[in-house]
Amino acid sequence: MSTEKYRKKLRDLQRQQEKVLRELLEVRPLLKGTVNKIYTRCGKPNCWCAAGPGGHAHIRISWNQNSKTVTRKIPADKLSRVRDLTDNYRHFRSLRRQLSELNKQIKQALDCYQIALIEDSRAGMPFLGLNTKNAAQLPNYLHKT
Numbered sequence: 200m201s202t203e204k205y206r207k208k209l210r211d212l213q214r215q216q217e218k219v220l221r222e223l224l225e226v227r228p229l230l231k232g233t234v235n236k237i238y239t240r241c242g243k244p245n246c247w248c249a250a251g252p253g254g255h256a257h258i259r260i261s262w263n264q265n266s267k268t269v270t271r272k273i274p275a276d277k278l279s280r281v282r283d284l285t286d287n288y289r290h291f292r293s294l295r296r297q298l299s300e301l302n303k304q305i306k307q308a309l310d311c312y313q314i315a316l317i318e319d320s321r322a323g324m325p326f327l328g329l330n331t332k333n334a335a336q337l338p339n340y341l342h343k344t
């Protein structure tokens with residue numbers, strides 16, 4: 200690829216990065232955890248739950264804290280709020296993964312751009328010796344593309 204193509208690629212990546220970062224900064228507040236519904240029997244022998252299948256429904260939130268799973272019952276009036284905030288958390292994490300992937304791509308494109316740029320810059324200076332363009336010097340991921 201020519202230096203101009205790398206420059207274009209880097210500008211594209213920067214635009215994508217800005218877009219994802221802008222979106223990420225809008226995602227708040229966050230609550231880490233998974234909401235799920237469980238059914239339990241209360242243990243009272245004359246309760247309806249003793250005979251039928253299932254039991255009393257409880258909506259809970261679980262999250263990891265210091266390598267332990269913590270679970271708490273969610274009051275009914277807080278359920279939609281908790282769902283919104285845990286959705287936010289997952290969205291935030293997904294955007295962070297995208298940013299991390301874009302950073303990786305920017306780093307790779309910069310590595311390639313640097314090599315191409317140095318090659319081009321040496322072109323008019325034969326006193327510098329042989330062209331350094333050499334597959335062995337290219338980063339591994341260049342061989343794949």
Ligand SMILES: [Zn+2]
Pocket residue numbers: 240241242243246247248249255
């Ligand atoms: Zn019961």
